[in-house]
Amino acid sequence: MNIPKVIDDVVKNNLCIGCGLCVYKCPSKALEMKWDENGFLIPVLTGNCDLIGDCITVCPFNPFPEKEVETENELAELFLKNATLTDPKIGKYLGVYAGYSEEFRLTSSSGGVATFILTDLLERGIVNHIFSVKESSAQGAHYEYAISNNKEELLATSKTKYYPVTLASVFLKIHELEGNVAIVGVACFIKAIRLAQFNEPALKDKIQFLVGIICGGVKSSFYTEYLSEKAGVPSKSCFKPSYRIKDFKSTAGDYSFGCYSNIDNKKKTIKMNPLGDMWGTGLFKSNACDFCDDVTTELADISLGDAWLDPFIKDGEGTNIIITRSTLAEKIITDGIKLKKIQIEQLPIKKLTSSLGGAYNHRQTGQSYRIKRILKTGYLMPPKRFDNDNKLAYDLRIIQFLRMNIRKMSLNVWRDERNALIFDRRMRSQLNLLKKITKLSHYRRAIFTKDFVKKIMRKIIR
Protein backbone atom coordinates (compact mmCIF):
# COMPACT_ATOMS: atom_id res chain seq x y z
CA MET A 1 0.00 0.00 0.00
CA ASN A 2 1.18 3.57 -0.77
CA ILE A 3 2.00 5.93 2.11
CA PRO A 4 -1.37 7.38 3.19
CA LYS A 5 -1.79 11.06 2.40
CA VAL A 6 -5.51 11.62 2.87
CA ILE A 7 -8.22 10.11 5.05
CA ASP A 8 -9.51 7.89 2.27
CA ASP A 9 -6.25 5.95 2.58
CA VAL A 10 -7.06 5.21 6.23
CA VAL A 11 -10.53 4.03 5.21
CA LYS A 12 -8.99 1.76 2.55
CA ASN A 13 -6.51 0.56 5.18
CA ASN A 14 -9.60 -0.60 7.15
CA LEU A 15 -8.67 1.46 10.23
CA CYS A 16 -11.29 4.22 10.17
CA ILE A 17 -13.25 4.39 13.44
CA GLY A 18 -15.71 7.06 12.27
CA CYS A 19 -14.77 9.85 14.71
CA GLY A 20 -15.33 12.43 11.94
CA LEU A 21 -12.59 14.87 12.99
CA CYS A 22 -11.25 14.65 9.40
CA VAL A 23 -14.53 16.17 8.18
CA TYR A 24 -14.00 19.13 10.53
CA LYS A 25 -10.36 19.49 9.50
CA CYS A 26 -10.83 19.28 5.71
CA PRO A 27 -10.09 22.82 4.37
CA SER A 28 -12.13 22.17 1.21
CA LYS A 29 -15.19 20.91 3.12
CA ALA A 30 -15.07 17.96 0.77
CA LEU A 31 -15.90 15.17 3.26
CA GLU A 32 -19.16 13.87 4.69
CA MET A 33 -19.83 11.01 7.12
CA LYS A 34 -21.92 8.21 5.61
CA TRP A 35 -22.86 4.65 6.54
CA ASP A 36 -20.74 1.92 4.95
CA GLU A 37 -21.93 -1.57 3.99
CA ASN A 38 -20.92 -2.98 7.40
CA GLY A 39 -22.95 -0.57 9.51
CA PHE A 40 -20.14 1.84 10.43
CA LEU A 41 -19.82 5.57 9.78
CA ILE A 42 -16.94 6.56 7.48
CA PRO A 43 -15.85 9.79 5.74
CA VAL A 44 -16.76 9.92 2.06
CA LEU A 45 -15.39 12.41 -0.47
CA THR A 46 -18.32 14.50 -1.74
CA GLY A 47 -16.32 17.46 -3.11
CA ASN A 48 -12.88 18.11 -4.57
CA CYS A 49 -9.99 16.85 -2.45
CA ASP A 50 -7.17 19.43 -2.15
CA LEU A 51 -4.71 16.60 -1.38
CA ILE A 52 -3.09 18.75 1.34
CA GLY A 53 -3.73 16.00 3.88
CA ASP A 54 -4.90 18.09 6.87
CA CYS A 55 -7.61 15.48 7.35
CA ILE A 56 -5.18 12.71 8.21
CA THR A 57 -3.31 14.75 10.86
CA VAL A 58 -6.25 14.38 13.28
CA CYS A 59 -6.85 10.70 12.56
CA PRO A 60 -6.28 8.46 15.62
CA PHE A 61 -5.25 5.65 13.26
CA ASN A 62 -2.96 7.64 10.94
CA PRO A 63 -0.22 5.09 10.10
CA PHE A 64 2.46 7.83 9.92
CA PRO A 65 1.78 10.38 12.68
CA GLU A 66 4.18 13.21 13.54
CA LYS A 67 6.87 12.15 16.02
CA GLU A 68 5.69 14.65 18.69
CA VAL A 69 2.28 12.99 18.83
CA GLU A 70 3.22 9.48 17.80
CA THR A 71 1.33 7.52 20.46
CA GLU A 72 -0.85 8.14 23.52
CA ASN A 73 2.36 8.51 25.59
CA GLU A 74 3.57 11.61 23.74
CA LEU A 75 0.09 13.14 23.72
CA ALA A 76 -0.30 12.53 27.47
CA GLU A 77 2.98 14.37 28.12
CA LEU A 78 1.65 17.34 26.14
CA PHE A 79 -1.86 17.49 27.54
CA LEU A 80 -1.81 16.01 31.05
CA LYS A 81 1.04 17.96 32.58
CA ASN A 82 -0.55 18.06 36.05
CA ALA A 83 -1.00 14.32 36.28
CA THR A 84 2.06 13.66 38.40
CA LEU A 85 1.72 9.87 38.68
CA THR A 86 2.21 7.31 35.92
CA ASP A 87 1.35 3.64 35.73
CA PRO A 88 2.23 1.47 32.72
CA LYS A 89 -1.31 0.07 32.62
CA ILE A 90 -3.44 3.17 33.18
CA GLY A 91 -1.16 5.99 31.95
CA LYS A 92 -0.82 9.37 33.69
CA TYR A 93 -3.17 9.94 36.61
CA LEU A 94 -3.88 11.67 39.92
CA GLY A 95 -6.44 9.43 41.62
CA VAL A 96 -8.13 6.05 41.17
CA TYR A 97 -11.58 5.45 42.62
CA ALA A 98 -14.79 3.44 42.52
CA GLY A 99 -18.23 4.82 43.28
CA TYR A 100 -21.42 6.42 42.10
CA SER A 101 -23.46 9.61 41.99
CA GLU A 102 -26.41 9.83 44.38
CA GLU A 103 -28.48 11.81 41.88
CA PHE A 104 -27.73 10.14 38.55
CA ARG A 105 -26.94 6.50 39.34
CA LEU A 106 -30.39 5.07 38.61
CA THR A 107 -30.80 6.92 35.32
CA SER A 108 -27.29 6.12 34.09
CA SER A 109 -25.52 2.98 32.81
CA SER A 110 -22.95 2.49 35.57
CA GLY A 111 -22.75 4.79 38.59
CA GLY A 112 -23.79 8.00 36.83
CA VAL A 113 -20.46 9.73 37.47
CA ALA A 114 -20.24 10.83 33.79
CA THR A 115 -23.51 12.75 34.07
CA PHE A 116 -22.49 14.07 37.51
CA ILE A 117 -19.17 15.47 36.16
CA LEU A 118 -20.82 17.07 33.12
CA THR A 119 -23.56 18.68 35.24
CA ASP A 120 -20.95 19.97 37.65
CA LEU A 121 -18.93 21.52 34.80
CA LEU A 122 -22.06 23.36 33.61
CA GLU A 123 -23.00 24.47 37.14
CA ARG A 124 -19.49 25.79 37.84
CA GLY A 125 -19.68 27.74 34.56
CA ILE A 126 -16.46 26.10 33.34
CA VAL A 127 -18.22 25.03 30.18
CA ASN A 128 -21.38 26.26 28.48
CA HIS A 129 -21.95 23.35 26.13
CA ILE A 130 -21.57 19.58 26.25
CA PHE A 131 -21.03 17.27 23.27
CA SER A 132 -22.52 13.91 24.21
CA VAL A 133 -24.72 11.24 22.65
CA LYS A 134 -28.51 11.36 22.43
CA GLU A 135 -31.39 10.04 20.39
CA SER A 136 -31.07 11.02 16.73
CA SER A 137 -33.64 12.98 14.78
CA ALA A 138 -32.06 11.84 11.49
CA GLN A 139 -33.71 9.14 9.42
CA GLY A 140 -31.96 5.77 9.69
CA ALA A 141 -29.86 6.51 12.81
CA HIS A 142 -30.75 5.73 16.41
CA TYR A 143 -28.18 7.95 18.15
CA GLU A 144 -25.89 10.86 17.38
CA TYR A 145 -23.64 13.40 19.06
CA ALA A 146 -25.64 16.45 20.15
CA ILE A 147 -24.94 19.74 21.91
CA SER A 148 -26.51 20.27 25.35
CA ASN A 149 -26.61 23.76 26.79
CA ASN A 150 -28.24 23.06 30.16
CA LYS A 151 -28.82 20.29 32.70
CA GLU A 152 -32.21 19.29 31.33
CA GLU A 153 -30.85 18.73 27.81
CA LEU A 154 -27.84 16.93 29.25
CA LEU A 155 -29.95 14.44 31.22
CA ALA A 156 -31.46 13.19 27.97
CA THR A 157 -27.96 12.08 26.92
CA SER A 158 -27.15 9.77 29.87
CA LYS A 159 -26.63 6.03 29.31
CA THR A 160 -24.27 3.98 27.19
CA LYS A 161 -25.09 3.53 23.52
CA TYR A 162 -23.33 0.65 21.79
CA TYR A 163 -23.94 2.29 18.46
CA PRO A 164 -21.74 4.11 15.90
CA VAL A 165 -21.71 7.89 16.37
CA THR A 166 -19.54 10.63 14.92
CA LEU A 167 -18.26 13.97 16.18
CA ALA A 168 -18.33 15.49 12.66
CA SER A 169 -21.63 17.38 12.87
CA VAL A 170 -21.08 18.89 16.34
CA PHE A 171 -17.45 19.80 15.64
CA LEU A 172 -18.46 21.75 12.54
CA LYS A 173 -20.44 24.02 14.90
CA ILE A 174 -17.80 24.38 17.61
CA HIS A 175 -16.59 27.87 16.64
CA GLU A 176 -20.15 29.19 16.36
CA LEU A 177 -20.76 28.37 20.03
CA GLU A 178 -20.27 31.09 22.60
CA GLY A 179 -18.24 29.92 25.57
CA ASN A 180 -16.46 26.65 26.22
CA VAL A 181 -17.17 23.01 25.61
CA ALA A 182 -16.79 19.63 27.34
CA ILE A 183 -16.87 16.44 25.28
CA VAL A 184 -17.60 12.81 26.18
CA GLY A 185 -15.93 10.14 24.09
CA VAL A 186 -14.30 6.75 23.80
CA ALA A 187 -10.48 6.49 23.64
CA CYS A 188 -9.95 6.91 19.89
CA PHE A 189 -12.34 9.89 19.75
CA ILE A 190 -10.53 11.54 22.66
CA LYS A 191 -7.21 10.92 20.88
CA ALA A 192 -8.59 12.56 17.72
CA ILE A 193 -9.66 15.59 19.78
CA ARG A 194 -6.18 15.86 21.34
CA LEU A 195 -4.64 15.70 17.85
CA ALA A 196 -7.01 18.47 16.73
CA GLN A 197 -5.98 20.56 19.78
CA PHE A 198 -2.31 19.94 18.94
CA ASN A 199 -2.91 21.16 15.37
CA GLU A 200 -5.13 24.08 16.32
CA PRO A 201 -4.16 25.58 19.71
CA ALA A 202 -7.40 27.66 19.88
CA LEU A 203 -9.20 24.37 20.54
CA LYS A 204 -7.23 23.92 23.80
CA ASP A 205 -9.16 26.82 25.39
CA LYS A 206 -12.39 26.08 23.63
CA ILE A 207 -12.49 22.46 24.81
CA GLN A 208 -12.02 22.73 28.55
CA PHE A 209 -12.69 19.16 29.60
CA LEU A 210 -12.75 15.65 28.15
CA VAL A 211 -14.73 12.85 29.81
CA GLY A 212 -13.23 9.55 28.67
CA ILE A 213 -15.47 6.53 28.38
CA ILE A 214 -13.55 3.27 28.87
CA CYS A 215 -14.43 1.24 25.80
CA GLY A 216 -14.47 -2.48 25.04
CA GLY A 217 -14.95 -1.87 21.32
CA VAL A 218 -17.12 0.13 18.92
CA LYS A 219 -19.98 -1.96 17.57
CA SER A 220 -21.52 -1.76 14.11
CA SER A 221 -25.19 -0.78 13.77
CA PHE A 222 -25.65 -4.51 12.94
CA TYR A 223 -25.27 -5.19 16.68
CA THR A 224 -28.45 -3.19 17.39
CA GLU A 225 -30.25 -4.93 14.52
CA TYR A 226 -29.23 -8.34 15.86
CA LEU A 227 -30.28 -7.55 19.46
CA SER A 228 -33.56 -6.09 18.28
CA GLU A 229 -34.35 -9.30 16.35
CA LYS A 230 -33.36 -11.38 19.37
CA ALA A 231 -35.76 -9.31 21.50
CA GLY A 232 -38.55 -10.09 19.04
CA VAL A 233 -38.67 -6.77 17.18
CA PRO A 234 -37.90 -6.81 13.42
CA SER A 235 -34.76 -4.69 13.08
CA LYS A 236 -36.42 -2.32 10.61
CA SER A 237 -39.20 -1.63 13.16
CA CYS A 238 -36.88 -1.01 16.11
CA PHE A 239 -36.69 2.40 17.73
CA LYS A 240 -35.29 3.81 21.01
CA PRO A 241 -32.87 0.90 21.59
CA SER A 242 -31.60 0.76 25.14
CA TYR A 243 -28.44 -1.22 25.78
CA ARG A 244 -28.07 -1.24 29.53
CA ILE A 245 -31.42 -1.77 31.26
CA LYS A 246 -30.53 -2.41 34.88
CA ASP A 247 -32.11 -4.94 37.18
CA PHE A 248 -31.76 -3.14 40.51
CA LYS A 249 -32.46 -6.35 42.43
CA SER A 250 -29.82 -8.37 40.61
CA THR A 251 -26.10 -7.99 39.89
CA ALA A 252 -24.58 -5.18 37.79
CA GLY A 253 -23.74 -7.55 34.94
CA ASP A 254 -27.30 -8.86 34.72
CA TYR A 255 -28.64 -6.17 32.40
CA SER A 256 -31.01 -6.30 29.42
CA PHE A 257 -31.31 -4.85 25.95
CA GLY A 258 -34.66 -3.36 25.02
CA CYS A 259 -36.30 -1.43 22.20
CA TYR A 260 -39.72 -0.33 20.96
CA SER A 261 -41.40 -1.71 17.89
CA ASN A 262 -43.06 0.80 15.56
CA ILE A 263 -45.58 -1.92 14.67
CA ASP A 264 -47.35 -1.82 18.06
CA ASN A 265 -45.37 0.86 19.95
CA LYS A 266 -44.60 -1.74 22.64
CA LYS A 267 -41.24 -2.21 24.30
CA LYS A 268 -39.59 -5.63 24.25
CA THR A 269 -36.55 -6.57 26.29
CA ILE A 270 -34.09 -9.44 26.42
CA LYS A 271 -31.51 -10.35 29.08
CA MET A 272 -28.00 -10.09 27.67
CA ASN A 273 -26.26 -12.88 29.63
CA PRO A 274 -28.05 -15.82 27.93
CA LEU A 275 -27.04 -14.41 24.51
CA GLY A 276 -23.42 -15.28 25.27
CA ASP A 277 -20.21 -13.27 25.21
CA MET A 278 -20.70 -10.23 22.99
CA TRP A 279 -17.38 -8.56 23.85
CA GLY A 280 -14.54 -11.09 24.17
CA THR A 281 -15.58 -12.73 20.91
CA GLY A 282 -15.22 -9.61 18.75
CA LEU A 283 -18.76 -9.90 17.37
CA PHE A 284 -19.82 -6.88 15.25
CA LYS A 285 -16.71 -4.90 16.28
CA SER A 286 -14.83 -2.35 14.19
CA ASN A 287 -11.49 -3.60 12.83
CA ALA A 288 -9.77 -0.46 14.15
CA CYS A 289 -10.59 -1.48 17.75
CA ASP A 290 -8.31 -4.50 17.37
CA PHE A 291 -5.43 -2.04 16.97
CA CYS A 292 -6.18 0.30 19.89
CA ASP A 293 -3.99 -0.35 22.95
CA ASP A 294 -5.50 2.41 25.10
CA VAL A 295 -7.64 0.46 27.58
CA THR A 296 -8.46 3.26 30.04
CA THR A 297 -8.90 6.27 27.67
CA GLU A 298 -5.58 7.66 28.79
CA LEU A 299 -5.89 11.11 27.23
CA ALA A 300 -9.08 12.29 28.96
CA ASP A 301 -9.30 14.53 32.04
CA ILE A 302 -11.25 11.75 33.71
CA SER A 303 -11.80 8.14 32.64
CA LEU A 304 -14.94 6.23 33.58
CA GLY A 305 -15.92 2.61 33.24
CA ASP A 306 -17.97 -0.14 34.85
CA ALA A 307 -16.77 -1.60 38.14
CA TRP A 308 -16.85 -5.28 37.19
CA LEU A 309 -15.39 -6.02 40.62
CA ASP A 310 -16.31 -7.42 43.98
CA PRO A 311 -18.18 -6.08 45.92
CA PHE A 312 -19.50 -3.49 43.41
CA ILE A 313 -20.53 -6.05 40.81
CA LYS A 314 -23.11 -7.44 43.25
CA ASP A 315 -24.98 -4.14 43.22
CA GLY A 316 -27.42 -3.93 40.30
CA GLU A 317 -27.73 -0.14 40.67
CA GLY A 318 -24.27 0.21 39.09
CA THR A 319 -20.85 1.53 40.07
CA ASN A 320 -18.10 3.35 38.15
CA ILE A 321 -14.38 2.87 38.11
CA ILE A 322 -12.79 6.31 37.92
CA ILE A 323 -9.33 7.65 37.01
CA THR A 324 -8.66 11.38 37.41
CA ARG A 325 -5.91 12.84 35.23
CA SER A 326 -6.26 16.62 35.66
CA THR A 327 -6.45 18.88 38.72
CA LEU A 328 -9.94 20.01 37.72
CA ALA A 329 -11.16 16.41 37.51
CA GLU A 330 -9.62 15.64 40.89
CA LYS A 331 -11.24 18.76 42.40
CA ILE A 332 -14.70 17.88 41.07
CA ILE A 333 -14.38 14.40 42.60
CA THR A 334 -13.06 15.58 46.00
CA ASP A 335 -15.66 18.39 46.21
CA GLY A 336 -18.37 15.89 45.25
CA ILE A 337 -17.27 13.61 48.11
CA LYS A 338 -17.24 16.50 50.62
CA LEU A 339 -20.71 17.64 49.57
CA LYS A 340 -21.93 14.02 49.65
CA LYS A 341 -23.05 14.24 46.02
CA ILE A 342 -21.02 11.15 45.20
CA GLN A 343 -20.22 8.00 47.17
CA ILE A 344 -16.64 7.26 46.21
CA GLU A 345 -13.77 5.28 47.66
CA GLN A 346 -10.14 5.02 46.62
CA LEU A 347 -9.33 1.91 44.61
CA PRO A 348 -5.92 0.19 44.34
CA ILE A 349 -4.71 0.26 40.71
CA LYS A 350 -4.43 -3.54 40.77
CA LYS A 351 -8.14 -3.83 41.51
CA LEU A 352 -9.03 -1.40 38.73
CA THR A 353 -6.90 -3.25 36.18
CA SER A 354 -8.42 -6.57 37.26
CA SER A 355 -11.84 -5.13 36.35
CA LEU A 356 -10.43 -4.67 32.84
CA GLY A 357 -8.37 -7.89 32.74
CA GLY A 358 -9.90 -9.19 29.51
CA ALA A 359 -9.32 -5.85 27.79
CA TYR A 360 -5.62 -5.81 28.76
CA ASN A 361 -5.16 -9.39 27.57
CA HIS A 362 -6.74 -8.65 24.22
CA ARG A 363 -5.68 -5.08 23.50
CA GLN A 364 -2.15 -5.07 24.86
CA THR A 365 -0.88 -8.66 25.35
CA GLY A 366 -2.46 -10.07 22.19
CA GLN A 367 -2.05 -7.04 19.94
CA SER A 368 1.33 -7.84 18.35
CA TYR A 369 0.02 -11.14 17.01
CA ARG A 370 -2.80 -9.32 15.22
CA ILE A 371 -0.46 -6.62 13.92
CA LYS A 372 1.88 -9.25 12.49
CA ARG A 373 -0.98 -10.93 10.65
CA ILE A 374 -2.30 -7.63 9.30
CA LEU A 375 1.12 -6.44 8.12
CA LYS A 376 1.54 -9.70 6.20
CA THR A 377 -1.57 -8.86 4.18
CA GLY A 378 -0.07 -5.53 3.09
CA TYR A 379 -2.03 -3.21 5.39
CA LEU A 380 -0.29 -0.42 7.35
CA MET A 381 -0.23 0.07 11.11
CA PRO A 382 0.32 3.16 13.26
CA PRO A 383 3.16 2.93 15.85
CA LYS A 384 1.99 0.88 18.86
CA ARG A 385 3.27 0.72 22.43
CA PHE A 386 3.20 -3.00 23.19
CA ASP A 387 5.25 -5.66 21.46
CA ASN A 388 5.36 -9.15 22.92
CA ASP A 389 4.40 -11.42 20.05
CA ASN A 390 7.32 -13.76 20.66
CA LYS A 391 6.16 -14.36 24.22
CA LEU A 392 2.55 -15.13 23.30
CA ALA A 393 1.66 -18.79 24.01
CA TYR A 394 0.23 -20.87 21.16
CA ASP A 395 -3.25 -21.18 22.67
CA LEU A 396 -3.41 -17.38 22.97
CA ARG A 397 -2.39 -17.02 19.33
CA ILE A 398 -5.22 -19.36 18.30
CA ILE A 399 -7.63 -17.29 20.39
CA GLN A 400 -6.48 -14.12 18.63
CA PHE A 401 -6.85 -15.79 15.25
CA LEU A 402 -10.39 -16.96 16.04
CA ARG A 403 -11.45 -13.57 17.39
CA MET A 404 -10.23 -11.82 14.22
CA ASN A 405 -12.11 -14.34 12.16
CA ILE A 406 -15.32 -14.07 14.19
CA ARG A 407 -15.24 -10.26 14.05
CA LYS A 408 -15.02 -10.24 10.25
CA MET A 409 -17.41 -13.15 9.77
CA SER A 410 -20.11 -11.61 12.01
CA LEU A 411 -20.25 -8.51 9.80
CA ASN A 412 -20.29 -10.54 6.57
CA VAL A 413 -22.95 -12.96 7.80
CA TRP A 414 -25.25 -10.24 9.15
CA ARG A 415 -24.86 -8.17 5.97
CA ASP A 416 -25.91 -11.20 3.91
CA GLU A 417 -28.65 -12.65 6.12
CA ARG A 418 -30.10 -9.99 8.48
CA ASN A 419 -31.76 -12.81 10.36
CA ALA A 420 -30.83 -13.71 13.95
CA LEU A 421 -31.68 -17.42 13.65
CA ILE A 422 -29.53 -17.92 10.56
CA PHE A 423 -26.82 -15.73 12.04
CA ASP A 424 -26.66 -17.83 15.22
CA ARG A 425 -26.55 -21.03 13.17
CA ARG A 426 -23.77 -19.81 10.87
CA MET A 427 -21.66 -18.40 13.72
CA ARG A 428 -22.15 -21.32 16.12
CA SER A 429 -19.18 -23.54 15.24
CA GLN A 430 -16.62 -20.69 15.36
CA LEU A 431 -18.04 -19.37 18.64
CA ASN A 432 -18.05 -22.85 20.20
CA LEU A 433 -14.47 -23.45 19.12
CA LEU A 434 -13.38 -20.13 20.63
CA LYS A 435 -15.20 -20.98 23.85
CA LYS A 436 -13.48 -24.37 24.15
CA ILE A 437 -10.00 -23.05 23.41
CA THR A 438 -10.49 -20.14 25.81
CA LYS A 439 -11.48 -22.62 28.55
CA LEU A 440 -8.43 -24.80 27.88
CA SER A 441 -6.25 -21.70 27.93
CA HIS A 442 -7.65 -20.70 31.33
CA TYR A 443 -6.81 -24.18 32.70
CA ARG A 444 -3.32 -24.01 31.21
CA ARG A 445 -2.68 -20.61 32.76
CA ALA A 446 -4.10 -21.70 36.14
CA ILE A 447 -1.81 -24.75 36.18
CA PHE A 448 1.28 -22.70 35.45
CA THR A 449 0.62 -19.92 37.95
CA LYS A 450 3.18 -19.61 40.73
CA ASP A 451 0.50 -20.32 43.38
CA PHE A 452 -0.46 -23.60 41.77
CA VAL A 453 3.17 -24.75 41.42
CA LYS A 454 3.84 -23.74 45.07
CA LYS A 455 0.81 -25.76 46.24
CA ILE A 456 2.04 -28.87 44.40
CA MET A 457 5.61 -28.39 45.72
CA ARG A 458 4.30 -28.09 49.30
CA LYS A 459 2.33 -31.34 48.88
CA ILE A 460 5.40 -33.17 47.49
CA ILE A 461 7.69 -31.89 50.29
CA ARG A 462 5.16 -32.87 52.96
Ligand SMILES: Cc1cc2nc3c(=O)[nH]c(=O)nc-3n(C[C@H](O)[C@H](O)[C@H](O)COP(=O)(O)OP(=O)(O)OC[C@H]3O[C@@H](n4cnc5c(N)ncnc54)[C@H](O)[C@@H]3O)c2cc1C
Ligand atom coordinates in the same frame (compact mmCIF):
# COMPACT_ATOMS: atom_id res chain seq x y z
C1 LIG B 1 -19.01 1.53 23.06
C2 LIG B 1 -18.78 1.46 24.56
C3 LIG B 1 -18.10 0.37 25.09
C4 LIG B 1 -17.85 0.31 26.47
N1 LIG B 1 -17.13 -0.74 26.97
C5 LIG B 1 -16.77 -0.75 28.28
C6 LIG B 1 -15.95 -1.78 28.81
O1 LIG B 1 -15.56 -2.72 28.09
N2 LIG B 1 -15.58 -1.73 30.12
C7 LIG B 1 -15.99 -0.72 30.93
O2 LIG B 1 -15.60 -0.71 32.10
N3 LIG B 1 -16.79 0.26 30.47
C8 LIG B 1 -17.19 0.28 29.17
N4 LIG B 1 -18.00 1.28 28.68
C9 LIG B 1 -18.37 2.39 29.58
C10 LIG B 1 -19.63 2.18 30.40
O3 LIG B 1 -20.61 1.50 29.67
C11 LIG B 1 -20.21 3.53 30.86
O4 LIG B 1 -20.45 4.34 29.75
C12 LIG B 1 -19.27 4.28 31.78
O5 LIG B 1 -18.97 3.49 32.88
C13 LIG B 1 -19.91 5.59 32.27
O6 LIG B 1 -21.01 5.25 33.03
P1 LIG B 1 -21.89 6.37 33.76
O7 LIG B 1 -23.00 5.71 34.48
O8 LIG B 1 -20.98 7.25 34.54
O9 LIG B 1 -22.41 7.16 32.48
P2 LIG B 1 -23.77 7.93 32.23
O10 LIG B 1 -24.03 8.88 33.34
O11 LIG B 1 -24.84 6.98 31.86
O12 LIG B 1 -23.35 8.77 30.95
C14 LIG B 1 -22.82 8.14 29.82
C15 LIG B 1 -22.22 9.20 28.95
O13 LIG B 1 -21.60 8.60 27.83
C16 LIG B 1 -22.12 9.16 26.64
N5 LIG B 1 -22.15 8.10 25.62
C17 LIG B 1 -23.05 7.10 25.49
N6 LIG B 1 -22.74 6.33 24.44
C18 LIG B 1 -21.63 6.85 23.90
C19 LIG B 1 -20.84 6.51 22.79
N7 LIG B 1 -21.12 5.45 22.01
N8 LIG B 1 -19.75 7.26 22.50
C20 LIG B 1 -19.46 8.33 23.28
N9 LIG B 1 -20.17 8.72 24.35
C21 LIG B 1 -21.24 7.98 24.65
C22 LIG B 1 -23.50 9.65 27.00
O14 LIG B 1 -23.96 10.62 26.12
C23 LIG B 1 -23.26 10.16 28.42
O15 LIG B 1 -22.75 11.45 28.41
C24 LIG B 1 -18.31 1.34 27.32
C25 LIG B 1 -19.04 2.39 26.78
C26 LIG B 1 -19.27 2.48 25.41
C27 LIG B 1 -20.04 3.65 24.85
